[in-house]
Amino acid sequence: MSRPQPHKRATVHDIAAAAGMSRGTVSRVLNGGYVSAEARAAIETAMSDLGYVPNNAARALKMRRSQAVAFVALEPHSLFLDDPNIGSIMLGANAALSLADHQMVSLVVESARDTERVARYLSGGFVDGAIVVSARTKDPIIRVISDLSLPAAFVGHPPDLDQNIPFVGIDNVGSARAITEHLATGGRRRIGMIAAALDRDSGIDRLAGFRAALGPLFDADLVADVPHYDYGSGVKGMRDLLERDPSIDGVFAASDAIAAGALEALRDAGRSVPGDVGVVGFDDSTWAVRCQPQLTTVHQPAKEIGSCAAQLILRQLRGEHPDPGGQLLPTPLVLRDSA
Amino acid sequence: MSRPQPHKRATVHDIAAAAGMSRGTVSRVLNGGYVSAEARAAIETAMSDLGYVPNNAARALKMRRSQAVAFVALEPHSLFLDDPNIGSIMLGANAALSLADHQMVSLVVESARDTERVARYLSGGFVDGAIVVSARTKDPIIRVISDLSLPAAFVGHPPDLDQNIPFVGIDNVGSARAITEHLATGGRRRIGMIAAALDRDSGIDRLAGFRAALGPLFDADLVADVPHYDYGSGVKGMRDLLERDPSIDGVFAASDAIAAGALEALRDAGRSVPGDVGVVGFDDSTWAVRCQPQLTTVHQPAKEIGSCAAQLILRQLRGEHPDPGGQLLPTPLVLRDSA
DNA sequence: TACGGATGTGTGAACGTGCACACAGTAGGA
DNA sequence: TCCTACTGTGTGCACGTTCACACATCCGTA
Numbered sequence: 001m002s003r004p005q006p007h008k009r010a011t012v013h014d015i016a017a018a019a020g021m022s023r024g025t026v027s028r029v030l031n032g033g034y035v036s037a038e039a040r041a042a043i044e045t046a047m048s049d050l051g052y053v054p055n056n057a058a059r060a061l062k063m064r065r066s067q068a069v070a071f072v073a074l075e076p077h078s079l080f081l082d083d084p085n086i087g088s089i090m091l092g093a094n095a096a097l098s099l100a101d102h103q104m105v106s107l108v109v110e111s112a113r114d115t116e117r118v119a120r121y122l123s124g125g126f127v128d129g130a131i132v133v134s135a136r137t138k139d140p141i142i143r144v145i146s147d148l149s150l151p152a153a154f155v156g157h158p159p160d161l162d163q164n165i166p167f168v169g170i171d172n173v174g175s176a177r178a179i180t181e182h183l184a185t186g187g188r189r190r191i192g193m194i195a196a197a198l199d200r201d202s203g204i205d206r207l208a209g210f211r212a213a214l215g216p217l218f219d220a221d222l223v224a225d226v227p228h229y230d231y232g233s234g235v236k237g238m239r240d241l242l243e244r245d246p247s248i249d250g251v252f253a254a255s256d257a258i259a260a261g262a263l264e265a266l267r268d269a270g271r272s273v274p275g276d277v278g279v280v281g282f283d284d285s286t287w288a289v290r291c292q293p294q295l296t297t298v299h300q301p302a303k304e305i306g307s308c309a310a311q312l313i314l315r316q317l318r319g320e321h322p323d324p325g326g327q328l329l330p331t332p333l334v335l336r337d338s339a
Numbered sequence: 340m341s342r343p344q345p346h347k348r349a350t351v352h353d354i355a356a357a358a359g360m361s362r363g364t365v366s367r368v369l370n371g372g373y374v375s376a377e378a379r380a381a382i383e384t385a386m387s388d389l390g391y392v393p394n395n396a397a398r399a400l401k402m403r404r405s406q407a408v409a410f411v412a413l414e415p416h417s418l419f420l421d422d423p424n425i426g427s428i429m430l431g432a433n434a435a436l437s438l439a440d441h442q443m444v445s446l447v448v449e450s451a452r453d454t455e456r457v458a459r460y461l462s463g464g465f466v467d468g469a470i471v472v473s474a475r476t477k478d479p480i481i482r483v484i485s486d487l488s489l490p491a492a493f494v495g496h497p498p499d500l501d502q503n504i505p506f507v508g509i510d511n512v513g514s515a516r517a518i519t520e521h522l523a524t525g526g527r528r529r530i531g532m533i534a535a536a537l538d539r540d541s542g543i544d545r546l547a548g549f550r551a552a553l554g555p556l557f558d559a560d561l562v563a564d565v566p567h568y569d570y571g572s573g574v575k576g577m578r579d580l581l582e583r584d585p586s587i588d589g590v591f592a593a594s595d596a597i598a599a600g601a602l603e604a605l606r607d608a609g610r611s612v613p614g615d616v617g618v619v620g621f622d623d624s625t626w627a628v629r630c631q632p633q634l635t636t637v638h639q640p641a642k643e644i645g646s647c648a649a650q651l652i653l654r655q656l657r658g659e660h661p662d663p664g665g666q667l668l669p670t671p672l673v674l675r676d677s678a
Numbered sequence: 679t680a681c682g683g684a685t686g687t688g689t690g691a692a693c694g695t696g697c698a699c700a701c702a703g704t705a706g707g708a
Numbered sequence: 709t710c711c712t713a714c715t716g717t718g719t720g721c722a723c724g725t726t727c728a729c730a731c732a733t734c735c736g737t738a
Contacts, residue, residue: 011694022718027696034716051486056463057405058694060396061723068460070444094447103460105409105444108433121407121442124395125724126465147390231629264631290570292603350724361688366726373686397724401693464694 010050018046030054060125069097069313070122070130071106074139083229083257084285085302086133089155092306093131100314102128109141119144129313131155131306136199153312155305156201157326166322168308168329172202175298175331176209179280180252182296183339184213188250188278192222194237194262196229196254206254206282222248229254234261242269250278250339256287259295259338278339293337301329349389357385369393399464408436408652409461409469410445413478422568422596423624424641425472428494431645432470439653441467448480458483468652470494470645475538492651494644495540496665505661507647507668511541514637514670515548518619519591521635522678523552527589527617531561533576533601535568535593545593545621561587568593573600581608589617589678595626598634598677617678632676640668 012026019026019042028035029043046052060066071093073086094104105127107118122130122144129151135142137158145152146162154167161167183191193210197203211218224240226233234253238261241248253259259281263273271277273293281288284299308329312322351365358365358381367374368382385391399405410432412425433443444466446457461469461483468490474481476497484491485501493506500506522530532549536542550557563579565572573592577600580587592598598620602612610616612632620627623638647668651661 012696013694023695024697024718025716028717031696034714036716039717053459053462053487055400055694056460056465057396057399058464058723059696060465061394061400061693061725062695062697064723066396066465068465090447091449094449094453098450098453098456101456103446103456105446107442107444108429110430110433111437114433114437117437117440117442120392121395123392125397126395126399126405126407148392231625260629264629267631286570290599290603292606351726352724362725363688363727364686367687370726373684375686378686394724397693398726399693400695400723401725401727403693 009055010047010052011055014050015043015046015052018050019043064125066126066128067101068103068105068127069310070127071104072109072118072122072130072132072141073106074109074132074134074136074141083255083283084287085283085300088285088302089133089306089309092303092308093310094306095303096307096310097314100310102314104310115140122150123148128317129153131309131313134200135161151313151316153309153316153322155309158201163324166312166324167326168305168312169202169326170300170305170331171328172205173209173212176206176252176282177213178209179282179296179298179333180210180213182333182335183250183252183278183280184217186250186278186339188339190222190245190248191217191250191252192219192224192241192245192248193252194224194226194234194241194254194258196226196233196237196258198225203254210252221245226258229257231257231261234258234263235265236261238262238265239269242266242271248277251280253279253281256281256283256285256291256295256297259297260287260291263291263338274337274339280339284334288334288336291338296336296339297334299332299334301331304329348394349386349391350394351391353389354382354385354391357389358382403464405465405467406440407442407444407466408649409466410443411448411457411461411469411471411480412445413448413471413473413475413480422594422622423626424622424639427624427641428472428645428648431642432649433645434642435646435649436653439649441653443649454479461489462487467656468492470648470652473539474500490652490655492648492661494648497540502663505651505663506665507644507651508541508665509639509644509670510667511544512548512551515545515591515621516552517548518621518635518637518672519549519552521672521674522589522591522617522619523556525589525617525678527678529561529584529587530556530589530591531558531563531580531584531587532591533563533565533573533580533593533597535565535572535576535597537564542593549591560584565597568596570596570600573597573602574604575600577601577604578608581605581610587616590619592618592620595620595622595624595630595634595636598636599626599630602630602677613676613678619678623673627673627675630677635675635678636673638671638673640670643668 012023015026016023021039025039026043029040097104109115109118131153133155135158152165156169157167195207224237226237253262259279262279266273266277273279281295281297284297288295288297351362354365355362360378364378365382368379436443448454448457470492472494474497491504495508496506534546563576565576592601598618601618605612605616612618620634620636623636627634627636
C-alpha cells in the first residue's frame with residue numbers, strides 16, 4: 001500500500017545543502033542567533049527558491065509547544081444556530097490569541113464519538129491549552145482535561161469543575177436579580193419567568209436571581225421551564241405562562257432569543273409590549289435590537305469573556321498559576337423599549 | 340529559562356519497560372499485528388496504569404498524517420453573528436469527518452495577521468486538508484492553498500479559483516430564477532430585489548437569476564444593493580426600494596435575514612405581507628420560520644454542503660483525484676406564507 | 679531430517695526540528 | 709604570551725512514533 005504523498009517538501013536539510021551551509025545555521029536564521037550577513041542571504045534565497053515552510057508538527061514534537069489553543073464548543077447544535085453569543089466569544093478569544101501569535105482551533109463536540117476523538121486530539125500534543133464553552137455538569141470532557149492537566153479555562157463553571165481550573169463568566173444571580181428588580185420598579189405586579197437550561201449553572205443562577213429579587217412575591221407557578229435558550233422555547237414558554245395566569249404583566253426571559261419568542265406569543269395573544277406586559281431578556285445579543293419593540297436586557301460582554309478566557313490560557317503557558325476561582329465580568333443593564 | 344513542563348507523560352518506551360516488552364510490541368498492540376494474548380494483556384494494563392495517551396504530534400510527523408482537517412471560515416464576523424448557515428455547514432462537515440475518524444478544526448480569519456498565521460498553520464503538517472468557506476475573489480488564502488497543494492475543497496467558487504481545486508455549492512442562478520418566477524406567477528407586477536454581497540459569486544449569481552427570470556420586465560431601478568446578508572441591510576434595502584417605487588408589490592431578498600429585515604421595514608410602512616407586497620428569501624435558515632409571516636424561500640442544504648465538502652477532502656486523502664469542476668446540490672423551493 | 683510457512687518479538691533507522699556542545703577565528707586586556 | 713569574550717559555524721542527539729527487517733519459535737508435511 002503506497003501512501004498518497006501529498007507533496008515532497010523542502011526541509012532544513014535541503015535548504016542547508018542548497019545554500020552550502022549546515023542545518024544548524026538554517027535553524028539560527030529561523031530562530032535567531034549569530035549568523036553572518038552572507039550566510040543569511042544565501043539561506044534566505046535558498047528558502048524562497050525551494051518554497052520552504054517549516055514543519056510545525058516536528059517543531060511541536062521537539063519544543064513540546066504547538067502555539068495552538070483549542071476552543072471546545074460542547075453541544076453547539078442549538079448554540080451555533082440560535083445563539084449569537086458563542087460566535088462573539090469565539091471571535092473575542094481568537095483576537096486575543098492572535099495577538100499572542102497563537103492559533104485558535106475550534107473543535108465541535110456533538111456526539112459521544114466526538115467526545116472521545118476530541119479527548120484524543122487534546123492529549124495528542126497538537127494544542128497547548130483548551131478553552132471550554134458550555135460544559136454541563138458531569139461532562140466527560142472535564143475529567144479528560146483534569147487528567148491530562150492540560151492548561152485550560154472554562155467559560156461558565158459547572159459545579160463539579162476541578163478547583164484548579166480557572167473560569168471566566170458573569171454574575172448570573174446578580175444580573176438576573178437586577179433586571180428583575182427593574183421590572184418590579186416599573187410597577188409590574190404579576191411577574192413571571194421563562195427559565196431555561198436548568199442543567200447548567202447559567203440557567204440555575206438566573207432563576208435564583210429572579211427568585212431573590214421578588215422575595216416573598218415569588219410565585220413558583222409563574223415560572224415556565226424550557227430546555228434551551230432558543231426562540232422556539234420562548235414562544236412555547238410564553239404561551240404556557242399566559243395560560244397559567246392571564247393577568248401576568250411582566251416577564252423575565254432567560255435569553256434574548258427566548259424573549260423574542262415571547263414577544264411573538266404575546267403578539268398572537270393580542271397583548272401589547274410594553275403596555276400590557278413588560279418583557280426583559282438576557283445577553284444583549286443581536287436579537288435584542290431586531291425585536292419589535294427592542295429589548296431591555298442584560299449586556300453580556302461576550303467578546304471580553306472570550307478574550308479573558310484566552311488570557312487565562314496564555315498566563316498558564318507563561319508558567320504563572322492562575323488565581324484559583326473564577327473571574328466575573330460586569331454586566332450592565334441595557335434599557336430599551338420592551339420594559 | 341525553564342520551560343513549564345505541563346505533565347511528565349508516559350511514552351511507548353515507558354509502557355514497554357513496565358510491561359517487560361519492547362517498543363515494537365507496544366506499537367503493534369496499538370496499530371495491529373501479531374501479538375500474543377499475554378503480551379497484549381501486560382501492555383494494556385501497563386498503559387492504563389501509567390495513563391498512556393499516544394502523542395499525535397510524533398505520529399503525525401512519522402506518518403505524515405494528522406487525521407485532522409481544517410475548516411477555514413473567512414471574515415466570519417458577520418457570518419457567525421447573523422447567518423446561521425455557516426453553523427450548519429460546519430456541523431455537516433464535522434459529522435462527515437467524524438464518521439471517518441477525522442478531527443475537524445476550525446480556523447477563523449478576520450485580519451491580515453490571521454491570514455498569515457493560518458497559512459503557516461495549514462502548511463505546518465497539523466492538518467491533512469482544508470475546507471474553505473466564503474472566500475472572496477483574490478483572497479490570499481487561495482494562493483496559499485494552491486502553492487501548498489494541500490488537499491482542499493471550497494464552499495462556493497470565487498471566479499479565480501484554481502481549476503484543480505474542487506468545490507461544492509448550489510446553483511444560485513437557477514434557484515434565484517425559480518423563486519423570482521414563483522413571485523411573478525403569483526401575479527405580482529412590480530418586483531424588486533434586495534441584492535447583497537456583490538463581491539462574491541453567490542451575490543452576483545442571485546442577481547443574475549433574478550434578472551433572467553424577469554426578462555424584459557427587469558428594471559434596474561428596482562434593485563437595492565446592500566453589502567451584507569444581514570438583517571440590518573434588509574431594513575435599509577427595503578426602505579430604499581419603497582422610496583424608489585411605492586407601488587412595488589414583490590421583493591426577492593438575497594437572504595432570509597435580509598427578508599426578515601424587509602418585513603420590518605414593510606410593517607413600519609404600513610404594508611401587509613403577503614397582501615400588499617409578496618416577499619421571498621433565500622437560505623431556508625432559522626430566520627424563515629421565525630418571521631411573521633413565515634418566509635417562502637429557497638432551501639439551501641447547508642448540512643449537506645458541509646458533508647459534501649468533507650467527502651471531497653476524504654476522497655483526496657484516499658488518493659483519488661476529484662472530478663474537476665464543482666458539485667451543485669439541489670435547492671427546492673419552500674412555500675410558506677410570505678408570498 | 680529438513681524445510682517452509684505462520685506467528686510472535688526485538689532492534690535500528692527514520693520523520694524534521696531545535697538545542698547543547700564543540701570548534702575556529704578574531705580581538706582586547708592583563 | 710596567555711586568558712577571556714565574542715562571533716560564527718558544524719555535529720550529535722533527542723523529541724515519540726512507526727515501519728522494515730532480523731530473529732526466534734512452533735507446527736505440519738515432504
